[in-house]
Amino acid sequence: MNIRSDVTExxxxxxxxxxDYAAADRVRAVRDVDLVxxxxxxxxxxxxxxxxxxxxxxxxxxxLRPPALVTAGQVTFTGVDGSTVDVLGLEDEELRSFxxxxxxMVFQSAMNTLNPVRSVRRQLHDIFRAxxxxxxxxxxxxxxxxxxxxxxxxxxxxxGFAHELSGGMRQRVMIAxxxxxxxxxxxxxxxTTALDVVVQRDILREIDxxxxxxxxxxxxxTHDLSLLLEIADRIAIMxxxxxxxxxxxxxxxxxxxxxxxxxxxxxxxxxxxxxxxxHGMPGSPPDLTVPIAGCAFAPRCxxxxxxxxxxxPSLLQEGDHAVACHLYDPRYSSGPPQAxxxxxxxxxxxDSSGITGDISSDDEGIKA
Numbered sequence: 001m002n003i004r005s006d007v008t009e010x011x012x013x014x015x016x017x018x019x020d021y022a023a024a025d026r027v028r029a030v031r032d033v034d035l036v037x038x039x040x041x042x043x044x045x046x047x048x049x050x051x052x053x054x055x056x057x058x059x060x061x062x063x064l065r066p067p068a069l070v071t072a073g074q075v076t077f078t079g080v081d082g083s084t085v086d087v088l089g090l091e092d093e094e095l096r097s098f099x100x101x102x103x104x105m106v107f108q109s110a111m112n113t114l115n116p117v118r119s120v121r122r123q124l125h126d127i128f129r130a131x132x133x134x135x136x137x138x139x140x141x142x143x144x145x146x147x148x149x150x151x152x153x154x155x156x157x158x159x160g161f162a163h164e165l166s167g168g169m170r171q172r173v174m175i176a177x178x179x180x181x182x183x184x185x186x187x188x189x190x191x192t193t194a195l196d197v198v199v200q201r202d203i204l205r206e207i208d209x210x211x212x213x214x215x216x217x218x219x220x221x222t223h224d225l226s227l228l229l230e231i232a233d234r235i236a237i238m239x240x241x242x243x244x245x246x247x248x249x250x251x252x253x254x255x256x257x258x259x260x261x262x263x264x265x266x267x268x269x270x271x272x273x274x275x276x277x278x279h280g281m282p283g284s285p286p287d288l289t290v291p292i293a294g295c296a297f298a299p300r301c302x303x304x305x306x307x308x309x310x311x312x313p314s315l316l317q318e319g320d321h322a323v324a325c326h327l328y329d330p331r332y333s334s335g336p337p338q339a340x341x342x343x344x345x346x347x348x349x350x351d352s353s354g355i356t357g358d359i360s361s362d363d364e365g366i367k368a
Contacts, residue, residue, distance in 0.1 A: 009078045010036040011217050012060070012103070012185050017073030019052070019059050022066075025289035029055045031241040033073070034315070035219075037185060039080065042211060042218045044228030044249065046264065047238035048285060053221045054108070056238070057187045060219075061105050062087060062095055077102060079184055101131055104178040105187045106171075109194065113174055114162040120148070120173055121158040127180045147176040151206060168199035172206065179214065187219045192227065204231050225264045229253050234320075237261045240286050240296035247321040256343050257323040257336070259301045263345040279347050295326065302347050303340055307332045 012035075019030035030052045037043050045053050058064045060075055075087040079102060090098055107113045115123055124144040128135050135143070145155035151172040162170060171191060178186050188207065192200040208231055211218060220232060228235050228249065235252045237245040237260060245258040256262045263281045283300040286292055295301070298308035305326055313324040327336040339346045 011039045011078055011080075012037040012219075013074075013076045013078070014056075014060060015074045015076070017056070017059060017075065018071045019055050019064065020069050020071050022069050027288045029068070029241050029288060030059065033238075033241075033243055035236060035243065035246075037217045037219055039184070039217055040211065040215050041233045042208075042220055042231055044232030044235040045219060045221045045238060046223065046225045046228055046235060049223055050285060051238045052241040053223075053238055054189055055241075057105065057189050057219065057221055060087070061099060061103055061187060062090065063105070077185070097131075100127065100183065101181040102183055103185045103187065104181070104183040106174050106178045106189065106191050108190045114165075114170055116162050119159050119161055120144075120165075124158075124177060124180060127177060131181055143180070147180055148173070150179065150210070151176045166199075167195050168202060171195065171199075171203055175203075175206070175210070179210065179216075182214070183216060185217050185219070187221070189221045190223070191220075192222070192224075200227070207231065225252075226268055237264070240292065241288060242296065242324065243315065243322075244297065244324045245322065247323075251321055254343070257321065257328065257340075258297075258325050259303050259327075259340060259345060260297050262340060262343050265343060266345040279345055281345070282347065295324075302345070303327060303337055305333060 014033055014035040017030060017033045018028065021027040021029055033056060035043070035045075045056070047053055055064070055068065058068070059070055064070065070088060073088075077085040077087055079085070085098060085102070087098070087103075114120075121141070121144055124147065125140045128140045128143065141158075144158055148155055148157060153169060153172055153176070157165070157169070165173065175191070191207070192203050195203065204227065207218065207220075210216075220228065222228060225235075229252070232249045235247065235249050236243050237252075237258060239260050245252070245256070245261045247257075252261065253265075256265055260281075263279070266279060267281070269278055281300050286296050286299070292312070294310045295304070295308040295313050298304040301308065307326050311326070313326050314329065315322050315324045316328050325336075326332045327340070
């Protein structure tokens with residue numbers, strides 16, 4: 001697949017998407033999310049567990065099951081051939097044809113996703129039988145072997161089973177399965193979970209290499225912001241079901257604007273440099289069964305101001321940077337405090353979550 005240089009439209013555009021879980025107490029899991037993905041781009045989506053990242057991914061790919069329900073919004077796919085698809089409007093057969101050939105997904109927990117009683121060969125063949133029924137067995141075999149080699153696994157592993165593969169190899173097989181039909185968008189839902197840091201780095205390099213070689217766009221979902229700083233072109237920060245900040249990865253790294261983003265960046269230590277206090281974020285995420293009057297992060301935020309508690313913040317766009325915070329809204333504030341301008345998340349008072357970090361004192365600090 002090649003990226004068309006004349007394509008200016010996003011390959012995937014999510015507008016005003018909301019998802020509820022219609023249980024006894026209705027849960028607003030995703031709230032009015034806007035997100036775009038351009039051809040060949042990696043967009044990272046980060047946030048705490050339970051913030052709605054996976055729900056958003058499943059809504060985009062139409063994999064939600066009851067009691068989950070899309071209550072508002074649009075998901076539009078624009079292919080490199082210029083075709084436009086209303087993803088939420090697809091009927092059963094159209095959706096079956098669209099999914100995996102235009103948008104595919106690498107699910108969480110590769111340790112458990114592969115079928116333990118079917119070989120890698122049979123699981124890859126199942127994809128081609130369902131979507132490419134005209135392919136012969138020899139063609140399926142050759143394509144399956146090519147996919148494994150593409151992700152750095154020898155074709156001898158085709159007849160292997162999940163229990164015979166390491167965690168990293170299982171994850172590579174899942175990536176190969178997602179690439180089987182050459183989709184234009186791949187959603188990776190925490191693809192490095194449960195892998196050690198060395199294998200994580202290998203998987204990140206593999207994804208980046210494949211993106212450059214095949215030209216797909218990727219939505220990379222994780223709770224680990226430090227991973228996204230290495231691989232993503234743009235990063236969206238999610239909190240309590242809503243995007244609270246979105247910007248190029250380089251800007252998120254050096255100039256986070258939302259206090260929650262600053263808190264995430266300050267939650268992991270530098271490898272070297274002067275000792276500094278590390279602060280965990282106090283409190284807990286809000287109960288999403290209860291309507292949120294103002295900013296969802298306000299009860300945990302050291303920089304919250306009056307309107308934060310009763311007025312929902314607007315997502316304010318300036319250049320390539322968008323942030324949902326009253327501190328940047330001239331109607332309510334003259335600007336953020338100096339500490340936040342410098343990317344610090346500081347807690348006043350007797351908070352006990354501060355931990356003295358860092359190892360050496362001579363070199364300039366860098367993030368892990």
